[in-house]
Amino acid sequence: MIMKKYAIATLILLSACTPRLGKTSVDKLVDAMTVEEKVRTVVGTFTDIATPPPVAPGVKNRADYPGSGENTVVSRNQVPGAAGDGYAVPRLGIPAVVYADGPAGVRIDPRRDGDEATYFCTAFPSGTLLASSWDPEAVEQVGEAIGDEAHRYGVDILLAPGMNLQRNPLTGRNFEYYSEDPLVAGITAASYIKGVQSQGVGTSVKHFAANNQELYRNGINEIISERALRELYFRGFELAVKEAQPWTVMSSYNKINGVYASEDRWLLTDILRNEWGFDGFVMSDWFGADDPVEQMKAGNDLLMPGTPYQIEELLEAVKSGALPMDVLDTNVKRILQIVAKTPRAQGIVYKNDPDLEAHAAVSRRIAAEGMVLLHNDGVLPLKTGGKVALFGNFGYDTQPGGSGSGYVNRAYKVTLDKGLEDAGFQLVAPLAEAYRNHISAEKALLPEEYFWVVPTASEKKVSIDEVRAAARETDLAVVTIGRMSGEGGDLSAAEGDYFLSAEEKQLLKDVRSNFKKVVVVLNTGAPLELTGVAELSDAILLAWLPGQEAGHAITDILSGAVNPSGKLPVSLASHYSDIPSSRNFGVSEGELNVVRYEEDLMVGYRYFTTAGVRPLYPFGFGLSYTTFEYSGFRFDGKDFVLTVKNTGPVPGREVVQIYVEKPALSEGRPVRELCAYGKTDVIDPGSSQEIRIQALRPSIDPLAQWTTEGWKRASGIYRFHAAASSEDLRVSINLTL
Ligand code: GLC
Numbered sequence: 001m002i003m004k005k006y007a008i009a010t011l012i013l014l015s016a017c018t019p020r021l022g023k024t025s026v027d028k029l030v031d032a033m034t035v036e037e038k039v040r041t042v043v044g045t046f047t048d049i050a051t052p053p054p055v056a057p058g059v060k061n062r063a064d065y066p067g068s069g070e071n072t073v074v075s076r077n078q079v080p081g082a083a084g085d086g087y088a089v090p091r092l093g094i095p096a097v098v099y100a101d102g103p104a105g106v107r108i109d110p111r112r113d114g115d116e117a118t119y120f121c122t123a124f125p126s127g128t129l130l131a132s133s134w135d136p137e138a139v140e141q142v143g144e145a146i147g148d149e150a151h152r153y154g155v156d157i158l159l160a161p162g163m164n165l166q167r168n169p170l171t172g173r174n175f176e177y178y179s180e181d182p183l184v185a186g187i188t189a190a191s192y193i194k195g196v197q198s199q200g201v202g203t204s205v206k207h208f209a210a211n212n213q214e215l216y217r218n219g220i221n222e223i224i225s226e227r228a229l230r231e232l233y234f235r236g237f238e239l240a241v242k243e244a245q246p247w248t249v250m251s252s253y254n255k256i257n258g259v260y261a262s263e264d265r266w267l268l269t270d271i272l273r274n275e276w277g278f279d280g281f282v283m284s285d286w287f288g289a290d291d292p293v294e295q296m297k298a299g300n301d302l303l304m305p306g307t308p309y310q311i312e313e314l315l316e317a318v319k320s321g322a323l324p325m326d327v328l329d330t331n332v333k334r335i336l337q338i339v340a341k342t343p344r345a346q347g348i349v350y351k352n353d354p355d356l357e358a359h360a361a362v363s364r365r366i367a368a369e370g371m372v373l374l375h376n377d378g379v380l381p382l383k384t385g386g387k388v389a390l391f392g393n394f395g396y397d398t399q400p401g402g403s404g405s406g407y408v409n410r411a412y413k414v415t416l417d418k419g420l421e422d423a424g425f426q427l428v429a430p431l432a433e434a435y436r437n438h439i440s441a442e443k444a445l446l447p448e449e450y451f452w453v454v455p456t457a458s459e460k461k462v463s464i465d466e467v468r469a470a471a472r473e474t475d476l477a478v479v480t481i482g483r484m485s486g487e488g489g490d491l492s493a494a495e496g497d498y499f500l501s502a503e504e505k506q507l508l509k510d511v512r513s514n515f516k517k518v519v520v521v522l523n524t525g526a527p528l529e530l531t532g533v534a535e536l537s538d539a540i541l542l543a544w545l546p547g548q549e550a551g552h553a554i555t556d557i558l559s560g561a562v563n564p565s566g567k568l569p570v571s572l573a574s575h576y577s578d579i580p581s582s583r584n585f586g587v588s589e590g591e592l593n594v595v596r597y598e599e600d601l602m603v604g605y606r607y608f609t610t611a612g613v614r615p616l617y618p619f620g621f622g623l624s625y626t627t628f629e630y631s632g633f634r635f636d637g638k639d640f641v642l643t644v645k646n647t648g649p650v651p652g653r654e655v656v657q658i659y660v661e662k663p664a665l666s667e668g669r670p671v672r673e674l675c676a677y678g679k680t681d682v683i684d685p686g687s688s689q690e691i692r693i694q695a696l697r698p699s700i701d702p703l704a705q706w707t708t709e710g711w712k713r714a715s716g717i718y719r720f721h722a723a724a725s726s727e728d729l730r731v732s733i734n735l736t737l
Helices: 002-017 026-032 035-041 127-132 136-152 182-197 226-233 235-244 265-275 292-298 308-320 325-339 356-370 416-422 429-445 464-471 502-512 550-558 580-584 605-611
Strands: 098-100 115-118 202-208 221-223 248-251 281-283 372-376 387-391 476-483 517-524 539-542 594-596 628-635 639-646 655-661 673-679 688-694 705-707 710-712 717-725 728-736
Touching: 026 325, 035 308, 035 325, 127 136, 127 182, 127 356, 136 182, 136 356, 182 202, 182 226, 182 235, 182 673, 202 235, 202 265, 226 235, 226 705, 248 265, 265 292, 281 325, 292 308, 292 325, 308 325, 356 550, 387 416, 387 429, 387 464, 387 502, 416 476, 416 550, 429 464, 464 502, 476 502, 502 517, 517 550, 539 550, 628 717, 628 728, 639 655, 639 717, 655 688, 673 688
Parallel strands: 202 248, 221 594, 248 281, 387 476, 476 517, 517 539
Antiparallel strands: 372 539, 628 639, 639 688, 655 673, 655 717, 705 710, 717 728
16 A cells, blocks of 8 residues: 555656646756657658649759658648648647648648548638738638637647738739738738637748749749848738737748758848747748758758658757757747647647638628729629629639648638529529530549649630620620639749630620620639720629639629729739749749849839839729728828728728838839828718828838848938829828938
């Protein structure tokens, strides 16, 4: 009996002095860990590899590493379909946390073997649509809903938001990103991060930094001036990190000025931590980069999803001293500090019970709020109940989101034909039937859709007779033009991709010549070249990739149930060749896998307003069903203040942009830059709202400019414009700083 008591006493004593995550400091935890436990903590626990990233010429392919073949599976995800798991040390109370994608919603498997339950998630609108709302509160609500689903499904850290600058319209992942402007990108990302993290789960703001193309993404060497890095490619991340404190940052695959981002100490430690105060941990992108020891030393704390090769390399490096123990300890501590905050470490039991119906309503509302009305000669809004001749595959196979890690396994999607019918419109039946039969016949021959590949049918050919037959039933045509976007590949400046195809142009001509009213709906993840479309239509609605409630949200706008208030977060050029980076996209002339950002600061409206080249639809542009007048613009020492009056027929919201012209401290600076923005409440016809727009943010100084001595503010006269777009300056004031 005494022995038993003795044994129990010893056990209690032992457990009392064995450090436990959350109970004792991470310093003590790390002291109690073996070298193997430390090394395994900085490497994910592998998962089956479904999507090897495309490698650049001359870069080692993952399969080349010893011991980590195409499908290294050690631990099945605790949450099937999640992107990766951390390493558990149960004796120290350290759980294996779960990492899952993505920006438009949680991506996990919707079904599990031997389990009749389903695990669908809500497909929210893609990133560019969120940014097009210019509405931080709305974006935060989306973040809250996604964070809630992550929490309820047992995901500890969501691998989002993606926020790389949209340097060029051909980038394959533009749909996941926000804007050509770092302030819009930063504020949108910060709002998203706050929303997700308010639910008790973490985020991973990505991909830091300058992941601006898919071609050779995990090896391309980007040559970028420090000024362009600081003012464009880092700026949005700086704002998001300082204002929203993401739990983690995901480093990007690419090299910047010859150094892999995930091996770059200047980037991940000197700037991210020592300058910006980031206090979470950095993870690599999946199978990103090359040298695990260099990644550790740079401050890339976690290697995801992890491979056996990396563990061997690091154990070897600790033995040889190539990896100093204090570096390894630092990275382990950073990871443990965040792991301690996760629901799993808090012992929270998740119930797999999100309110998908409520979240679908959020998805529909923000989708309508982020769509951009580019052209309307009065044909919109449509009177419900009318008959619509609906043309274009994407009217019947509307795309909610892009493919790749940012895909969402949703329960359903509402296509535009369904959305129109649900709102009381009739469709021209023979036309609808022809499209539906064409699409289902072709899809029957295509592989099943899954996250990496979303097959779409070839665009149905429409004869002039079919157009004429439909025109005998109604005078209203809706023509949908669609493009899928996805991770792993860029668009090409070719017909049927960035340019309209010959068939699309012909269809527009045939429809124009047979219908009195023609509405074009763009269901696309990236800007297209739209020159000539306005001349062949009475309205153009840019619906982007609007999430699973796509058909309902598009119809909400077409029917006037929602008055459009979205504005472009990216310029739509008249011609691809007008875009400076078009001369250096993918690889630069004569280079193998080097791309030179020769355009420097001249990205998007920064170029168009400075060079006096008119884009087709400018950055910040978007129509409403009403009109607004600006007056009384002033700066009150803290905020910009302005009165916005609704001078039109219906209630609406207005996005007010403030651009600043700064005295230049160096050559090649843009004539004006966005320095603040705000969105009014709903203003009734004839009423006004005095809007106050925060002038200076706690995180970045939009009046500063990067010089060889760092951030500087020029002294002199600054000219501020309150504007409805980058080309539509309404009222201006001068301030001497
Ligand atoms: C992918 C993407 C990244 C994603 C990760 C996990 O390759 O680049 O955005 O979060 O791997 O799927």
